[in-house]
Amino acid sequence: MSDVFELFVESVNKKKQLHCSYQGRHRELCVHAVGWKNGKEQALAFQFAGESSKGLSPGGEWRCMALSQVTDVLLKDGSWHTQDNHSRPQTCVDKIAAEVVY
Template sequence: MTLEEKIALLRDAIINHKQVTGLCNDLPREFCPHILGPGLRSWTTLVWQFGGTSNKGLPDEGAWRCFELGDLDQLASREGEWHRGFHSGRGEQRCVKRIDTAIDADHSAEFRETYRGRIRQRGLQPPRRRKMCW
C-alpha cells in the first residue's frame, strides 16, 4: 500500500467515522483515527486504539497512539462503533504538526477529569476547593 493510499484510507475513515485495522510495527491494531497530517519526520495519525496489541500494553478502555504512516501495513477500514477516546484537558496533541484532516466535534474525544491516576467523569465528584493565597 502506497503512502497516498494510506492517506486516502485514513481521510475516509475520519470523515465517515470508520474503524481501521492493520499492523503497526508488525503488531495488530484496531483504532479510530482522529487527526491526520504531517508530523516531525513524516505523515502521522493520532488515533484512539481500542483493540489489538501494543508494546506499551493497552488499557481495557483503550489509549491514544501516534502512528507514523510508514509503520502501518495491511490497513483496512470497516463499519463499527466509533470510539471517541477521552482527554483530561491537559496539554495539546503533539503527534500531528499540520492538520490535514480531523474528526468533527460531535465525534471528538470526550472530556474526563483524572484524579490520582484514575479517570472520573466530570460532575460525579464535587470540585476540590482551592486554597487562597494572599
C-alpha cells in the same frame, strides 16, 4: 500522499474504524487526526483493541503513529471509540489534513 494516508483520511471523514498492522502488531483504531509532523505522514488515533508492545489499557489508549510503519489497512463499520480527554491539545500532527469534528 500514500495510499495508507488516503485510507486514514477516509477513516476520519467517515468516522469508520480502521484496522491495520503497525510495527508488526494488529491494531484496531478510530483515527482522530491525520496529517504531517516534520514533513512525515502521521496520525493520532484511539486504539480500542488489538495488540501493543506494552499492552493495551482497559478501555484503550491514544496512539501517535508514523504512517510509514502501517500496513494491511482495512476500513470497517462499527462503534466509534474515543476518550473524554480527546479535547486536550495534541502534538502528534502539526499540519492537519483531516480531523474529527465534534
